């Protein structure tokens with residue numbers, strides 16, 4: 001027995017993924033079709049539909065005998081508060097001299113209830129360019145400006161000289177508000193970069209009807225001290241710049257090229273009367289575990305995450321009100337279930353444990369993963385890696401995988417090696433302006449020092465595939481047409497599942513846990529060795 005065991009152990013280290021189950025995409029698609037069915041009403045955080053989808057998932061896990069790892073069986077309760085704007089009781093105007101120019105909520109701007117809007121705000125506006133203060137680069141868009149008691153008008157984006165990881169980090173809500181508090185600003189008015197908008201303004205305006213949420217525990221309040229938040233329609237932005245000697249077309253052109261932007265006080269104040277309606281929301285993360293087979297390493301966990309929540313029922317588009325979220329993110333949720341099934345079979349069981357977390361409230365600002373990363377159901381220092389799957393978009397054959405965090409940690413090397421075995425190329429984030437590395441649940445693990453990575457089906461610039469992805473974002477992202485009637489590439493989905501499975505096994509079987517690269521920006525969060 002001994003030599004055989006040794007041989008198996010060596011095989012497990014050197015080539016853990018030899019006995020590959022073949023994913024053909026069918027089991028994946030079956031689960032996607034259930035989770036994205038109208039009966040779950042778009043899985044809005046805390047809704048009946050989300051609970052139903054979670055219960056379905058738990059039923060599948062039980063049937064597969066995958067063990068629970070929440071605090072209440074498979075569940076970890078997540079307590080939230082929702083904030084909704086009573087629009088009929090709210091109004092916003094720009095005030096120039098003594099004259100008020102009323103703004104139309106929806107057409108001119110939308111208000112952000114991510115900030116606890118104060119009932120009455122009357123504050124001068126200051127254009128702060130990209131609104132970034134980055135000590136590492138001695139970059140300070142607030143230098144020489146007086147923001148005390150004022151609202152910062154921010155053009156979304158970053159200058160080309162700024163590495164994308166730094167730019168993404170300092171554009172996160174938490175970092176932005178740290179800077180805003182430091183300069184004494186009381187609010188923020190964002191202008192989307194027309195060159196990097198995921199969805200057209202019409203959809204942003206429609207989506208404003210979804211209530212926002214925050215974690216109930218005030219310790220998690222990133223926008224504390226804020227009194228106003230909003231996003232201005234770029235097509236109406238000249239209302240802000242009239243009389244300044246600048247127009248928005250000129251600023252947007254510089255921003256599209258990631259060039260330098262001027263900063264200046266606007267000859268305007270913003271006056272807002274708002275009424276917020278808040279209520280308590282109860283949701284849950286779903287947590288399961290495949291225990292590791294190595295006695296010592298089994299105490300360490302590779303965490304696979306996917307958000308199960310989506311946008312719920314919204315304003316109708318082409319007569320459809322249900323945001324089924326088939327790709328966003330029934331697709332990632334279904335992938336995790338397939339991996340739990342295959343990794344739990346004894347011949348595949350890895351040395352470290354693998355934790356599966358279907359998080360809630362991603363669409364509300366990565367809240368379920370934030371709660372989990374701060375209150376993990378296993379000891380935090382034993383989380384060795386996070387691999388997140390969010391909207392991996394198998395809409396073209398899997399020839400190239402986009403790896404977010406490719407150069408940041410050992411996980412990137414392992415992902416590249418797994419992809420190479422499968423004949424798949426890897427590429428780093430081709431669209432750094434969209435900040436995707438910090439825009440999904442992996443970011444909360446990064447902030448706890450856990451090496452993290454996310455992957456998607458990729459495309460090469462200038463190819464017909466690129467156009468397919470762009471068209472998908474424009475037509476289906478956060479729209480009711482992200483449903484199960486859309487075309488998907490089952491072979492690509494299966495290949496992507498296999499890639500994720502092999503990466504997971506490689507991380508779980510590696511002799512040492514992954515580390516951040518010495519020059520990675522994100523290493524700052526890692527505990528001192």
Ligand SMILES: [Zn+2]
Nearest residue numbers: 328329363478
């Ligand atoms: Zn989404």
